[in-house]
Amino acid sequence: MFTRLMPVPVTASRSSGAISIDQVVKVYDSGGAAVLAVDHCSLEIEAGEICMIVGPSGCGKTTLLNAIAGFHEITSGRILLDGAVLCSTERPKAEPGSDRIVVFQNGALFPWKTNLDNVAFGPVVQGQLSPRQARQKARSMMADAGLSGVELNYPGEVSSGMRRRIEIVRALMNDPKVLLLDEPYRALDSLTKSVMHEALLEIYYRNKVTIFFITHDLEEAIFLGHKVVIMTTRPCKPKKTLEVDIAHPRDYSVLTSKRFRQLIEETNDAVHEEALKAFSAGEKEG
């Protein structure tokens, strides 16, 4: 389905899109019962790197993503993008912007717009392109991603795997520095998922954008990521960081390789321990 990939060096060539998370704390305080969701979390993500955040459901990963995207305030600490402060103790909420685009867990293509108009949305509302130019660009970007033929359909008319790909293309239309993916493949079946992984890598090799990818699936994390960060459950902070030394470009043969299995073994315990903690704490999904 996808053409084999051109060999690309593993080291990221992009100069922008570095995220630095510095001592971030987030306390949810809803009516007396304060919950410490993120506790002095520090993390460096290089420009053009795929950083996978692994942790059990409800551990506070999404809180971190929301802080970077500018949906939520942080309590203290700061987050920088290429050295510029996004949010800090003084200015706790970042401004959402097209340099950091989120691909949502349940998909957020506008169901009332055609796929093409969805993809063209960003440049049009930003006033960068006329609707006609934007559609033209959207058409060619969709064609590049193997999505021709469904431009004039509504999102409800195509498969969920295809919707995710369209959503990623919609994000890339804006030439973002960072893609923030919040368990985008959670609702997909495992076969579609495997196709989606290769599709994402292919898009990544072409665009070299920094990817901040939240998942609870360790295999997915090691298969895709340059770096895998395993998080502790509430409060959320890095427990273990793994540099994946499998060369990019990767394809599905990696899954059966010896090194891949070794890496899984090395990290599995840490993940399992946190999952158990989350389970006994009875954290709600989400």
Place this chain on the structure above:
Amino acid sequence: MMHLAYSDSTIEELVAILRRSFPFQGLPYDLLRSISAVSRRIALEERATIYRVGDAADDLFVVASGKIEHALGPSSSATRLVKVVGAGDVIGWTAVLENQRKRLATATCLERSELVRINGNELLKLLEADKPAGDALMSRLASKIIDDFTVPEWVVQVREVMAAPEALRPTGAGLTPNGMDRTLLRLSLWLRNPRPYLMLLGFALLLGFWYLSVEVWKLPRFREMPSVTAVIKEWISRRPTYGLSIYTEEYYKHIWVSTWRVMQAFFLATVIGVPFGLMLGWSRKFKQYVFPVFELLRPIPALAWVPLAIVMFVSSESAVIYLTFLTSFFATALNTMLGVQSIDESYIRAAYCLGADRRQVFRHVIVPGALPFVFTGLQISMGVSWFSLVAAEMVSGQYGLGFVINTSYTMVRYPTIVIGMITLGIVGYSTSALVRIAGNYLMRWRTRELALGAQ
């Protein structure tokens, strides 16, 4: 590939079969005879293949009996790839398309089936000779094809192909399927399923009970009730005893006056209620100011407003419209607000992420996202506008169905009361249906999504 078994068939039988198939219905008898002359009646056994994807498309088939599975090729982006067709359906319409000479589908008999096979080229020749009828047949086929495919590009392609045979276009227009053909098709489909008959049964039960309780059993509560026969006689009488029937001008004047009042009130309620509801849902501050007042006024029934309305408005006409407007407005505004609140937060976040400002989020996310609820609100609004209208007309006004019911009561014209009630029901139902149709049209994305059963 095919095992054709020609049976003895007279032209008349073929004409009869063609007439049972929607695209051929109502065509001139002579044309049907000449089509029959170039047709062959064939019978196929179970599991026989009629044609496969990629076969040369020469013939069109009209199903006379049996069941046939029609599976479109995977690349054809149809609404449903596989469907089962039966008596009266037409398959193999690729044979009359201009540029498509290959089958797009595979058709297989699920049971022993009889078909009428018509050669596509012969058919086109006959249609060219009789342009008006040929045009009608082709446009019906086009509407059938368009029903089968939802992908707009495909439809466009089919339309262009349909437009190609110049000889078939006497005026250059009318080749795209018109509303009448589609309505007829829907009607014929509807008549073939049990729903209309159940509906008729429901009406029959109601009328039967009415008849028996008043005229046969003479139940105590029903002693003064007008009987069903009296009402119907009065309603369709050329010289009605009480002065109101479908032959009197008065009757239509009352209907028109009521409808016009509802239209004005409904229009005002929509124009004011939708923006008001959008603001309630969108702006927290606006809601904090306004919503408590709104909630306090909402439960007050229109009838309670009658005295104040009469005091406030000099003319009774504007008082009636004001009362009608009031309930509609609350229904529209409340549902619109709920619509805004029902929008998934991720759509709003996604729009901000993609660089939209607040105004653009409002226009591109809030308004279309609330639309399904807005239309539910408008349907409710249309319904309640009728009942507050009648309440208002009973109190003031000189015309209108509410006025009819009220004066008929004081003047002891009992059958006319019931005529007024039934007419209200019919007119009210029709206006609500119009709102529903408009809503479905504006929210095609939603109907298509629901029709395809996407998650």
